[in-house]
């Protein structure tokens with residue numbers, strides 16, 4: 555036996571930038587510091603009551619045993635109805651798998667598609683788990699930078715520039731965590747054409763589809779025609795829309811053979827998603843949507859406040875997020891600023907300065923493979939947002955340029 559304790563599959567994974575900030579923030583809190591956390595991407599709302607009630611009933615009725623690995627038929631049918639009426643995509647239950655969060659659905663998708671030597675096009679900035687999940691499969695993520703001038707929206711041209719015959723798939727995330735970019739119909743059609751023409755796959759992560767600001771419209775790429783639908787795995791989950799992060803409920807829709815392959819992986823990893831959460835998911839998807847709509851409207855009001863507040867800070871600029879609950883702020887103009895004897899030279903130092911001087915936590919852009927920025931999550935109260943902006947303003951005004 556060799557003396558290598560940890561597999562190379564795991565050794566190649568980085569620590570998540572969000573985790574690093576969360577650990578530091580936890581340490582400050584333990585020291586009794588009143589820290590405002592804008593780092594974690596978690597809704598501050600409670601799960602709507604009718605969803606909780608349905609889980610309670612499920613428990614009372616002893617719905618507490620293993621279910622089919624791919625999820626109960628009733629839930630998979632409810633997901634098909636949702637996809638039909640809201641997204642204009644037609645699936646049957648054998649094309650759906652229910653997983654423990656969108657994260658597991660994504661992991662299953664990468665595992666089902668990718669082999670060592672494959673490449674996956676990954677538009678950045680992006681949710682950090684894509685990178686590591688792709689690496690675990692042995693495939694190589696190819697970063698495709700998006701451009702501020704195009705509001706961080708990925709285009710077919712960007713993808714084309716990074717294409718090689720080794721590319722197996724492209725990841726889309728609209729609205730995007732962290733940039734808030736929403737890909738519009740014309741761009742999406744061009745991306746669909748590119749995917750079909752190259753005979754590759756698209757993994758589309760739609761977890762923020764219902765959190766849209768201004769009059770932005772959501773379009774699922776799979777709805778653009780049969781050819782692209784055949785090459786798409788649609789990922790979604792209940793965490794963000796229904797404030798259900800802890801319930802761990804997500805799902806994927808796609809061609810039957812791919813879904814069956816994903817089920818094979820899930821069988822050996824976790825079996826079915828939590829049975830009680832599956833019942834709750836039926837209530838979430840098929841029940842009244844007002845609570846979800848009200849939460850989305852609250853995020854839009856907060857966005858307005860954050861967008862104006864961040865842009866009024868010295869050295870900070872951010873685009874108006876089109877969707878999601880994050881603002882992605884450029885802080886490169888703060889590079890070189892001095893605080894006492896220290897000079898701030900990159901975004902991680904600025905984020906650390908904000909932690910210690912303003913007692914607020916945000917995530918450095920590096921965590922999303924996009925240095926020069928930080929991500930500010932506004933899934934928190936207006937009151938906290940005002941306090942946070944105020945603290946940042948006071949801290950940045952202490953800097954000398």
Ligand code: PLP
Pocket residue numbers: 595654655656657658681727731759761790791792793799803804
């Ligand atoms: N996809 C994106 C883009 C996310 O931002 C997140 C969570 O932050 C997830 C997936 C994970 O969602 P879930 O809680 O359903 O696993």
